[in-house]
Amino acid sequence: MSKPIFVLNGPNLNLLGEREPHIYGHESLGDVEARCVARAKVHGMTIVFRQTNREGELIDWVQEARGAASALVINPAGYGHTSVALLDALKALSIPIIECHLSNPAARESFRRTTYVSLAATGVVSGFGPVSYELAVEAACGLATD
Ligand code: DQA
Numbered sequence: 001m002s003k004p005i006f007v008l009n010g011p012n013l014n015l016l017g018e019r020e021p022h023i024y025g026h027e028s029l030g031d032v033e034a035r036c037v038a039r040a041k042v043h044g045m046t047i048v049f050r051q052t053n054r055e056g057e058l059i060d061w062v063q064e065a066r067g068a069a070s071a072l073v074i075n076p077a078g079y080g081h082t083s084v085a086l087l088d089a090l091k092a093l094s095i096p097i098i099e100c101h102l103s104n105p106a107a108r109e110s111f112r113r114t115t116y117v118s119l120a121a122t123g124v125v126s127g128f129g130p131v132s133y134e135l136a137v138e139a140a141c142g143l144a145t146d
Pocket of ligand 1: 011012075076077078079100101102103104105112
């Protein structure tokens with residue numbers, strides 16, 4: 001059995017479905033998790049799905065992924081635009097990293113155009129709403145190391 005794919009979510013994503021639905025849609029984070037689990041199952045893979053509003057906790061989970069995950073999907077949310085510490089943690093991983101966003105940050109405010117996480121990512125999926133996660137999991141399944 002291969003190691004799970006970690007799907008880690010940063011701040012405010014617990015409010016998915018309620019928060020700015022015109023940008024992020026009406027599905028809850030639980031709905032998104034169900035999509036990820038279903039997509040991974042097609043490939044015989046499992047998902048560890050988590051969300052935190054705390055930068056340090058997100059970094060702890062990235063470090064945990066070093067030994068426990070076969071690939072990492074991460075929606076860093078606002079921390080993607082600000083956190084050098086998160087980038088440093090990601091750079092210590094040797095598994096594939098897929099950066100994932102519901103919206104397309106490149107088409108929004110200028111401060112969202114810099115995403116530190118992209119410097120460590122194998123690839124980026126953004127702009128497809130909850131389907132971004134499915135596409136990211138699909139990519140992770142294809143790239144996963146055991
Ligand atoms: C986001 C985009 C970020 O710019 C924003 O801070 C988020 C969500 C997305 O999924 O579209 O919180 O990562």
